[in-house]
Amino acid sequence: MDATPATARFSFEPFAETAEYLAVNRAALSNLGRYISGAVRRVLDLATGVGTMVQLGREQIPALHEAMVVCIDASREAIIAGRRRLSGEPNLHWLQAFAQQLPLKGPFDLTTFGNGIHNLSHEDKLAALKDVFRVTAPGGLLFFNSAFYEGTVVEGTEGFYRAKILRAVAELKQMGVPRSKEGRAEARNWLKPEEYAELVRAAGFEIVYLGQREVRVYREGWRLICEYADYAAGALHGYPVDIAAKVLSRAVVSVLDEMGFLDEHGQRYIPRRWLEVIARKAPG
Numbered sequence: 304m305d306a307t308p309a310t311a312r313f314s315f316e317p318f319a320e321t322a323e324y325l326a327v328n329r330a331a332l333s334n335l336g337r338y339i340s341g342a343v344r345r346v347l348d349l350a351t352g353v354g355t356m357v358q359l360g361r362e363q364i365p366a367l368h369e370a371m372v373v374c375i376d377a378s379r380e381a382i383i384a385g386r387r388r389l390s391g392e393p394n395l396h397w398l399q400a401f402a403q404q405l406p407l408k409g410p411f412d413l414t415t416f417g418n419g420i421h422n423l424s425h426e427d428k429l430a431a432l433k434d435v436f437r438v439t440a441p442g443g444l445l446f447f448n449s450a451f452y453e454g455t456v457v458e459g460t461e462g463f464y465r466a467k468i469l470r471a472v473a474e475l476k477q478m479g480v481p482r483s484k485e486g487r488a489e490a491r492n493w494l495k496p497e498e499y500a501e502l503v504r505a506a507g508f509e510i511v512y513l514g515q516r517e518v519r520v521y522r523e524g525w526r527l528i529c530e531y532a533d534y535a536a537g538a539l540h541g542y543p544v545d546i547a548a549k550v551l552s553r554a555v556v557s558v559l560d561e562m563g564f565l566d567e568h569g570q571r572y573i574p575r576r577w578l579e580v581i582a583r584k585a586p587g
């Protein structure tokens with residue numbers, strides 16, 4: 304079963320606008336551009352959210368300027384928000400669908416699957432990658448990235464993650480918020496980079512790039528990540544997600560102020576890593 308229902312909670316937009324998020328995705332797409340040699344006519348953007356990958360992809364990769372893009376997301380709210388946000392962009396088509404059940408034939412020259420694959424169960428990750436393979440043209444590329452994998456926590460920052468959870472749980476207890484016994488959110492079953500590589504190969508692709516990018520995430524970035532319902536649901540599973548998100552975003556700000564590293568301007572941050580994968584379908 305998929306971890307995200309069709310009525311997926313959609314509170315991601317504010318974090319998607321932060322400087323850190325835009326920078327890490329810009330850098331990833333600029334790197335992707337190095338692997339694109341021929342023309343790119345048709346692009347699939349999976350888990351499109353508010354269309355960040357489409358917007359940054361067109362900005363960073365000249366070959367995408369004229370491409371037709373099909374933007375797919377499981378969430379109706381995402382599709383509505385993305386369509387509104389990119390209303391000035393030409394050649395976009397919006398579709399509510401699951402990545403693991405693509406209602407399309409293709410062929411696509413490129414699929415981008417930004418910051419979304421971790422939301423799927425193991426079974427659905429493989430089903431989605433196989434379905435992307437099915438709709439990819441010979442020689443076509445797949446790109447995905449994620450900050451929810453085994454390796455995202457930078458060594459020496461584990462205490463920050465523990466402290467924010469402990470502080471949030473203490474506050475939830477003090478408020479008398481009950482915790483249900485429901486299981487862990489799927490997003491917490493993080494894969495290692497090599498496990499992602501195995502899934503990609505099992506779907507039929509060959510890996511052409513696998514790397515990790517470290518990013519400094521500052522106060523507002525952490526506050527907005529923690530306000531993101533899916534993050535809060537994963538970090539504080541079992542609590543009502545709206546309350547958990549509010550309490551966690553308060554807790555993270557105070558923990559960051561105490562434990563964050565100081566940058567050259569005296570601003571506090573905690574670094575985090577993003578996994579990036581680029582794969583190719585063998586030319587026909």
Ligand SMILES: C[S@@+](CC[C@H](N)C(=O)[O-])C[C@H]1O[C@@H](n2cnc3c(N)ncnc32)[C@H](O)[C@@H]1O
Nearest residue numbers: 307350351352355376377378401402417418419
């Ligand atoms: C964090 S957003 C990423 C948005 C954008 N791609 C980016 O990189 O900024 C994750 C998106 O994945 C969508 N999503 C989750 N599960 C999905 C699935 N099985 N199929 C398609 N979209 C899914 C969510 O609705 C959400 O909009």
